Amino acid sequence: MKETIKHHLTDALLMAYSAGTLPEAFSLTVAAHVSMCDECRARLGAFDSVGGALIEEGETAALSQGSLEDTLARIARAGPPEAPRRAPGRKGVLPAPIRDYVGGDLEAVHWRPVGMGVKQAILPTAQDASARLLYIPAGAAVPDHGHRGTELTLVLQGAFEDEVDHFGPGDIEVADEELDHTPVADIGQDCICLAATDAPLRFKGWMPRLAQPFLRI
Amino acid sequence: MSESYTVTRTKDSENAEWVACIARIRDNQDQAAFTRLFRHFAPRVKAFLIRSGADDTLAEECTQEVMVTLWRKAHLFDPTRASAATWIFTIARNRKIDAIRRVKRPEPEDLPWGPEQEPDQADVLVLQQESEHLGTAISALPEKQRVLIEKAYYGDLTHSEIAEETGLPLGTIKSRIRLALDRLRHAMK
Incomplete structure (x- = not known):
């Protein structure tokens, strides 16, 4: 039970997840946050009960x-019932829905450097939105960027701070196109996030713009 | 007042019956119990799938698959966390996503405990009453608000459109959230 999570999913994201209408990359992010956050698990249960x-x-x-x-x-043909699923104990950093995409915990992630010590790994989701793991070295910044769509950033390890607030493990930032921000990782520990967006990010300044094709975002 | 009280009691005992039917499927592969559930829920599931964009043939196919899943996963149903209707909704929703939307919807990590063989009847009752309360509240909403909720769940609104809607009556689910949270915290102890 993590009581320390301060930043939660919006009602709109929970309702759309319950209805099953989110892009895959957003569903993954919602599922990952709910895995870490009892409050949002309870809220999701309530949205399911609306269904x-x-x-x-x-x-x-x-x-x-x-x-x-x-x-x-069909039942007669189907054979014996499915065996109960048992949740594997939480050992690593990544919640189970992300582990399913990575094929393991952090050690299985294929990081690619994107400059200034920042690394990323794009996860294989449908194309209508993208999801990637971000590795931000302690104290480093992700380039100042705005968005055309919605961007969800879930902290898995460490913490970051931007113009809005401080985000620690399990916290999720829901950013819309109004927000231009520069997330900076806390000094204490390298920060690992899951970031999902339904539109390409827009970077300010020429360096990040050059890097954008390589970032595939 | 007395009339709505009667309706509520009837719905409660109705759900208690569905819960008992699912337990009989789990324990005894009871076809009579399954038939009762089927007659009540299959026509509702089919209507839900048609409203979500399936034609009659696909909706029929998916409805049968949903009911097969109900049989095969009866041991996963936890009546302290969901009413029978809510659990069946989640199965139908997942089938709809696979068959109609053809996308993936990753699920949260399971809780480290599963449904108990003999759940606490008081917990079951509280959950059923709260679910019934929610159903009554949704039925009693003004037409415009109810239509909004239906559009969101039948897939006619994106999450951005839901976010822009200020008319969604989210207050109706507040007590249901409180209950679920209390239950989670109790179970974690």
Whole structure:
């Protein structure tokens, strides 16, 4: 139980995740935050129960002839029930949904340097939004950037500070196009984040702009 | 007042019955229990899938798959964390994402404990009452607000559009959140 998380998911992100309408990269980020945050897990449960209420109070549609019999036949063919899933104990830095994309914990990440000591690893999600792990050395800054869409930044290790606030492990920053910010990692420890965006980032100044094609963001 | 009280009681005992049916499937592969659940929920799941953009054939196919999943995953249902309708919604939602939207939706890490074989009946009851309270509150919303919620859950609004909507009645879920949080904290002890 982490009681220290200060920055949570928005109602809009939780509702869209519950409805199943988010781009994959955002769903991954929401799932990762919920894995770390009991409050948002509880909020997500409430949004799911809104879906339950819609099913319960909603309309009905006529089933095909023999629908029940067909379903029972499928059950008979399907064999014994699935074995219960058991959550592997939290050992590493990455929550399970991210580990599934990386194929392991931090040691399995294929980092690529993007300059000034910052490294990233793009995760294989659908193209409508992108997700990448960011490694920011203690005290280093990610170039000043704005966004055209929404950018979610989830802290997995260490902490960073920008014009908005200080973000520690489990905290998520939800930035829209109004925000131009320069995240700076805390001095104490290298900072590892999951960042997801549904639009390319815009960097200010020529250096970062040159780097942008290499960043693939 | 007495009328709505009667309705609430009926819904509560209805859900208690669905919970018992799922337990009978889990413990005894009980086809009669499954048939009861099927007759109630399959037409609702199918309507939900049609409203989400499936044609009749695909909705029928997916509905049958949802009900097969209910059978196969009955041991994963935790009546202290979700009502039967909510659990079935999550199965239908996942099927919809796979079959209709064809995208991936990563799930949060499981909690380190699973459903108990004999859940505390008081916990089950509180959760069911809270779910029922929520259902009643949503039904009682002004038309415009209810339509907004429906549009969000049927997939007609993006998360940005949801964020821009100021008319969403999120107050209706506040007590449900408090309950879930208390339950999580209690279970972690």
